[in-house]
Amino acid sequence: MAARSLEFRHLEVFRALMRTGTATGAGALLGVSQPAVSRLLAQTEALAGFPLFERVRGRLVPTALAHALHEEAERVFIGIEEISALAERLCRRAPRRVVVASVPLLTLSVLPRAARAWGELRRPEALAVHSRTVGGVLGMVATRQADLGLVTGAPPVPGVRSLLLARARAFCAMAPGHRLAALPLVQAADLDGEAYIALSREEGRQALVDAALDGSGAHPVEVAECRMTSGAAAMAAAGAGVTVVDAFAAAPFLPAGLVLRPFEPAVTVEYRLLWPEEAPDNFGRALLVQAIRAAVRSVKAEVDRHLRGAGAVKAGA
Structure with a gap:
């Protein structure tokens, strides 16, 4: 007999659990009972061959493998949603x-x-x-x-x-009144001891900054890591710390007073x-x-x- 594989209902429950963090919440989202969600989750993990969640104080915390699976599963749902939207548009001749x-x-x-x-x-x-x-x-x-x-x-x-599209040089970004805002140019060494908002390590953005910091002797105090670079710029504008972002990440936050200063050694984003x-x-x-x-x-x-x-x-x- 051929081995069973994941079916749409398994992915649907998995997606709901990723969104809500509990079997009860996923059941409410899908309109099914909590025991049914738990049963389907057990089937999903058995078919996947690895655990998808850790049970922590009554919540389901996704594992690293669950996050990887979720990103792929989202593409399936995006495709289905686009097909549904296309059918509706064809019906309306839109x-x-x-x-x-x-x-x-x-x-x-x-x-x-x-x-x-x-x-x-x-x-x-x-x-x-x-x-x-x-x-x-x-x-x-x-x-x-x-x-x-x-x-x-x-x-x-x-x-x-x-x-x-563009090559953009990154700047040191901070809130008005920050001590580094008084400098015409921020050197990597100037970040020593500063509250620092890191960029996504998963996508390699922080690695660019780390390369600039190497050899400077600077040891910033990391207060947060933002997967979204725009989130790091927003935090800097709010005074949570400094970060290193380019024009495209900074632009939406200039009206909020975000201060930009040239940063050396240069960090360039493509x-x-x-x-x-x-x-x-x-x-x-x-x-x-x-x-x-x-x-x-x-x-x-x-x-x-x-x-x-x-x-x-x-x-x-």
């Missing part, structure tokens, strides 16, 4: 949607401007924006669940075309635009790419104006 997958910081800084420009073109296609990790964006583009992807530091992927290879341009892709590139230039110009006003250097590399 135009197609253009699916854009983006890392969160570009969702906040670049895509609002690009969406406005897209709307001004009076195109019939609406945008559907999904914020994901770099791996999540790559997965959606590679499997053609997304028409376009916006990422940072992405490796080459077979079947995915890539276009350089952003790329992705799309599935050989995918037909049946939605005005070239026009949307133009809108995104114009939005990138707009963000950099805005941050450059801010830096000139503060007597700092430009946002580009």
Whole structure:
């Protein structure tokens, strides 16, 4: 007899448990009983061959393997949701949607401007924006669940075309009145003993800063690690500590008073635009790419104006 494999109902329960953290909450979300959820979870773990959750004070805490499985499972549900949405649009004879997958910081800084420009073109296609990790964006583009992807530091992927959007130099970011704000230039050594908000180690962002810190003798005091770089910028603006971010992460928080100072040694971040290879341009892709590139230039110009006003250097590399 062939071995059983995970079925949709197992993934559905797994997803609900990841969202709620309890069998009772997952049952309420799915409209089934708590014992049924527990039974399906046991089946899911048996079929997967490894534990998905640890039981900690009445809650289900996902294991590292559960997080990896969840990211893949989300793609299944995104595909199903897109198919359902497509069926509804076909029924209503509505135009197609253009699916854009983006890392969160570009969702906040670049895509609002690009969406406005897209709307001004009076195109019939609406945008559907999904914020994901770099791996999540790559997965959606590679499997053609997304028409376009916006990422940072992405490796080459077979079947995915890539276009350089920008290279941006990172700055030391802090709240107004911070002692480092009085410096025209922040050296890595200046971070010694400072409350520091780390960037995502999973995606390699913090490794860039760590490389700059090596040899400086500085030992910042890490108060938080933010998987979302925009979250680190928000924390810095609120006075939780300093961080090292580029123009695209910083731009949304300049109105809140976020202070930027040049950082040495230089940390440079590369952003790329992705799309599935050989995918037909049946939605005005070239026009949307133009809108995104114009939005990138707009963000950099805005941050450059801010830096000139503060007597700092430009946002580009």
